[in-house]
Amino acid sequence: MSTVVQATPTRSVAIPPMPKADPxxxxxxxxxxxxxxxxxxxxxxxxxxxxxxxxxxxxxxxxxxxxxxxxxxxxxxxxxxxxxxxxxxxxxxxxxxxxxxxxxxxxxxxxxxxxxxxxxxxxxxxxxxxxxxxxxxxxxxxxxxxxxxxxxxxxxxxxxxxxxxxxxxxKPFGRDLETAQALNKEVLQVFDEKDVYRIDHYLGKETVQNILVFRFGNSLFEPIWNRNYIDYVEITAAETLGVEQRAAFYEETGALRDMIASHLLQLLTLTAMEPPVAFDADSVREQKVQVLRSIHRMTPEQVAERTVRGQYGPGTIGGKAAQGYREEPGVKPNSRTETYVAVEFRIDNWRWAGVPFYVRSGKRLGKSETEIKVHFKRTPQAIFAKTPDDDIEPNVITLRVQPNEGIAMSFAAKQPGSQMKAVPVRMNFAYQDAFGGQAPVAYETLLLDAMRGDPTLFTRGDETENQWRIITPIEEVWQDLPAPQFPNYDAGSDGPEEANRLITSECRHWSRLGE
Ligand SMILES: NC(=O)c1ccc[n+]([C@@H]2O[C@H](COP(=O)([O-])OP(=O)(O)OC[C@H]3O[C@@H](n4cnc5c(N)ncnc54)[C@H](OP(=O)(O)O)[C@@H]3O)[C@@H](O)[C@H]2O)c1
Structure with missing residues (x-):
């Protein structure tokens, strides 16, 4: 059973006017x-x-x-x-x-x-x-x-x-480590780094920026934001859309390069980074790069163990028939391009040692949603449990990037009645309800920042190279492996069954989309 408790703002807040760009x-x-x-x-x-x-x-x-x-x-x-x-x-x-x-x-x-x-x-x-x-x-x-x-x-x-x-x-800034390094070299021969704005529009989203405010603007969460309290982290970017008019681009790119190399690694670094000394470009970007540097290059064996790729076949989304990827206009009938990826990343640093970050992204899934779920450890003892069903569910903090932008927190509450029974409830903060109005769209924020000369929300050269340093070995091992059995998931599903093998612990699982 799950009850929802709404979080309300403590005072009315008007959205302040945006600053002015340079001419x-x-x-x-x-x-x-x-x-x-x-x-x-x-x-x-x-x-x-x-x-x-x-x-x-x-x-x-x-x-x-x-x-x-x-x-x-x-x-x-x-x-x-x-x-x-x-x-x-x-x-x-x-x-x-x-x-x-x-x-x-x-x-x-x-x-x-x-x-x-x-x-x-x-x-x-x-x-x-x-x-x-x-x-x-x-x-x-x-x-x-x-x-x-x-x-x-x-x-x-x-x-x-x-x-x-x-x-x-x-984006994309290069297509692998070598091309990203070559492009950085070329760009920096002509422009100074301070004049280079590598765009990843996820960083322009209000709710992505809010990850930093949630973590570093509250003293409540930061002390427990580490391996002592957190069991695992799930990051999902699911789309119901297919490749639309961009088949030629997608055939060359695939989900790993298109989504994981940029957007999802951005969400991961913001979730995992240490507090910067100030909210300025150098301090924030330095901490993000430190997270990427803590993710070691996977060996071929680790790629086989910790990654799963998929491609959608025909299915049904929202009651409508959807064709398979290989039937989409502009896609090769025997395409090996992945439209789904799930990866287990490990961040080998003091804060995160032993905490897996499960990251997945796919097209033509059953729901469109982008969110980060932080799963906390179980209580050390189940003192209210008489049967296994009475176990208290671990706390989860969900940072919803889209849709229904906001934050949800689940915790246990006593069920009314004579029995000492704990049930999970969910406290929900919705951006729209709290602030109303219309937040700026990501491209407005980023174009304005570039015109004002503020690169905080743009990717630094070494950050893009570190992203590719993590992604390129995965791509290379995939190239050498036998052709995968595609299609391996139905349009409208939660993705390939095989993704479940990434999560081996009994107490961990992928959340159902829309859960
Ligand atoms: N579209 C999106 O939703 C989206 C999202 C995120 C990132 N991006 C990135 O944004 C960039 C642009 O994407 P897009 O979707 O707008 O691509 P697009 O529709 O294919 O447009 C490409 C543009 O480049 C121009 N162009 C190509 N070759 C040229 C040449 N030799 N000389 C001069 N102009 C040339 C084209 O001009 P003509 O058509 O006049 O030849 C056209 O204006 C890509 O890097 C893409 O990855 C796009």
Whole structure:
């Protein structure tokens, strides 16, 4: 039996206004692409509407191979913003003010001449009053980041005498340790680390940032946040969605690279890191890197023992038939790409020795949810138990990243009546109920931080390399193993049965999705 107890805020809290960005010109490489339409322009538009970016001193120069005029670019962005749920302030009047700041120039990133025409275009915009601070946003396939960096270096656009020049790099940052190191080397020959913003949009989510507030803004939890009290940690990012329009990208990437290498290792480091001395970029990122450094490279035997991969076959989600991965348009009929991964990570440091971190992520699962469940140890004695069924369930703290963002805590309470019987109850804190209003979407937060020069929520170069140092050996062992028996889970299920073999202790188990 489980009863829910609601946690209420102790006082009403209004969401404070967002800070202001520096004046700047945002140059987007890949402005004719999906991310620009769906995320970047809606986020910049909303930031402009709420007064976070300086009207006359803010411009966007979009670039892509597609030949189009500035007017055509504006029309295409308008269409995207008008239907985007992220462009929350959309109205004809608001858009007309914003679109005056949008410009477009076509060109091929691999063409050396393109950077000269870009420079000329930037010069012309500056002559018309655009800011001399430049933010270069790389929203192209990852393989194009090196030529962009080289082009910006050679043309002199990366060193800006009249203002700052920053570069924002979309994930994935490389595809293994070697490519991440090479890319870091290339980028750091042209830009200083302080001007490099490697984006992982999970860090822009309010509830992800709240992990740090929960841990280090309360004296209640930190003393028990260690191997003495915690039995194991479960981190789940489950999606009901399949690969949608991105089959070509996904076929090359797979769940391990797409989700575990970045988003889930971010959640793990925030859950496991030591308290930073201050909430600033260096202190926070240093502690995150320390966690990654404590995860040892797995041997081939450990990869076989501690990882499970899966691929979905046909099934049913929410009452609707869903096709298998190999039947999706653009996917090879004998694809070996994994759409599900479960990994047991061990953090070999003083705080976490002996506490497994079970991490899983998959597509086309029965529920969409991202959450961290911290399972505490059992009480040392079951003093109320007369039968095994009377055992008190261990406490669990759930940090819900999405949906129903919030925190839940389960504990035992006495069941009313003459018997001394303990039942689990759950105390629930829901972000929406406590604060109401609308929190900024992740891309708004991150774009604003990059325009203000605050890299705290971006990934440092050595952090990305340490992420790949952990992930690449897994990928390499998988390549050498016989082809897995795919598909091995039904669309709409909780994932492959085999994932259960990772958790061998009787007292531990994967939570059912939606539990
Ligand atoms: N979409 C998402 O939800 C999402 C989420 C997280 C991260 N990301 C990352 O964001 C980046 C962009 O993703 P996306 O989905 O927007 O990709 P996309 O839709 O395929 O767009 C790619 C963009 O790159 C441009 N491009 C490609 N080759 C070029 C070249 N040689 N010269 C000039 N421009 C070139 C394309 O221009 P033309 O089309 O005009 O040729 C297009 O504007 C990727 O690194 C991706 O991993 C995307």
């Amino acid at each position: 700047c010109l945002v140059v987007i490489f890949g402005a004719s692409g999906d991310l620009t339409k769906r995320k970047l322009i809606p986020a910049l538009f909303d930031l402009a509407c709420i007064g976070c970016i300086a009207g006359q001193q803010f411009d966007v120069l979009g670039t892509g191979r597609t030949e189009m005029t500035t007017e055509e670019f504006r029309a295409s962005m308008r269409e995207a913003a008008s239907t985007s749920k992220d462009a929350r302030k959309f109205s004809d009047w608001n858009w007309e003010q914003f679109e005056k700041r949008l410009h477009y120039v076509a060109g091929d990133i691999n063409d050396h001449g393109f950077y000269e025409s870009l420079k000329k275009q930037i010069g012309e915009l500056e002559a018309q009053g655009a800011s001399s601070n430049h933010m270069f946003y790389v929203s192209t396939p990852a393989s194009l980041a090196p030529p962009i960096v080289q082009g910006l270096g050679k043309s002199g656009l990366a060193k800006n005498a009249k203002g700052w020049a920053r570069i924002v790099l979309e």
